[in-house]
């Protein structure tokens with residue numbers, strides 16, 4: 001059902017997997033307006049193409065979308081982009097930091113600039129997406145940075161809600177592609193195959209963000225998927241969809257850290273870092289029900305339906 005109340009959203013990190021998804025969702029299912037903030041012209045074009053090539057969106061729908069190129073740490077640019085907006089969704093974040101892209105800049109600095117930029121605007125609420133396990137005193141530098149960012153948001157004048165989610169699986173995203181390659185491939189190695197995963201469907205995350213924003217939920221909440229299983233079990237469950245029977249051999253995580261450490265030492269932009277590995281290795285086990293109740297969500301997409309959607313139907 002299309003909502004009658006027109007709301008104007010400010011979405012930062014709008015060209016990411018979840019940003020694109022929420023834009024299409026809002027244009028398709030509401031009459032709301034969107035200011036999508038990205039940090040490059042190429043990202044701006046990605047969004048314009050995303051909506052103009054979508055057969056389910058009309059030219060009128062596309063007129064409700066404005067794309068703004070800005071620096072996420074520039075208070076004045078964020079303030080200008082937010083004029084007339086009611087809600088903000090902050091989706092800026094990185095899993096891998098490099099010498100040129102630090103966790104501090106992407107997480108803490110962007111949140112500090114956002115609360116300053118929104119302070120005297122019409123924006124009444126911010127929804128931020130973080131990672132399960134994030135807290136300022138986390139040993140992992142990515143999780144600590146996300147925890148610091150959450151704490152910074154809480155000091156702002158604009159009420160803010162952080163949803164901490166584990167692995168998100170959506171159609172066409174990187175994580176689903178990697179899982180599909182595992183599932184459809186031959187026997188393979190896996191670091192600490194008994195680490196716990198609790199994937200959540202990207203569509204459910206978008207619904208949760210919309211619910212947090214419309215109820216103006218305040219504070220930080222964990223929201224995991226409907227099922228918690230080991231990484232090996234997840235791979236095998238996905239492989240079942242392809243009637244594939246690969247054998248996944250578990251390797252000690254210490255070996256992964258050794259490899260990541262060496263890559264970090266010799267490469268400016270290594271494919272994997274120790275902090276990234278630590279996030280992926282985190283044991284995700286949260287009870288989603290309390291947050292679902294707060295958000296008014298009755299159910300989450302089951303793991304089997306999620307895997308079918310992102311690995312087979314897509």
Ligand SMILES: NC(=O)c1ccc[n+]([C@@H]2O[C@H](COP(=O)([O-])OP(=O)(O)OC[C@H]3O[C@@H](n4cnc5c(N)ncnc54)[C@H](OP(=O)(O)O)[C@@H]3O)[C@@H](O)[C@H]2O)c1
Nearest residue numbers: 013016017018019091092093101106129130165166167168
């Ligand atoms: N997807 C998941 O599994 C997952 C799980 C837990 C939490 N989250 C959180 O959810 C949020 C959105 O996730 P997503 O999957 O949509 O992420 P995504 O596809 O990786 O998009 C991330 C966004 O952040 C921007 N960005 C990347 N590096 C940056 C930097 N150094 N400085 C400033 N901006 C930078 C990207 O812009 P460019 O394209 O210009 O680089 C993009 O707009 C993130 O904060 C993430 O931490 C995601």
